Amino acid sequence: MSLLLTRLFLSLVLKPRPAAKERGDVPGWVLITVMTAGLVVAIWTLAQDQLKAMLERALDSVTNK
Template sequence: MNLLRRTLRCLHPVGGHRDGRRARRPERGDVPGWVLITLMTAGLVTVLWAVAKEQLVALFTDALASVTG
């Protein structure tokens, strides 16, 4: 009987608790979509940094200089 329960528990995609309760999993949303958005954002930042590094550094330096006086 124990072997049967373990086998059924392995085959059943949800559950796995010994007292028969279903596993409560919070909503994860669209994980592959968020991964794609994160990778695309990192790619855009890399491309912008490669193209306009000098201008971005100058812009940042000028902004800090104007704030600090």
């Protein structure tokens, strides 16, 4: 009986868990995050004056009413 319990216990303990197999796509998410940050910096650098003017116009139209 103890041999049966030992084998059952070992099969449960040594059985690979589904979470261990699926680690996710962490490098993919890191790449997406870095690329998004790079795009934001590039767009902000190229269009800083236009974005600032657009924001000022939008805020003026709201506060002047």
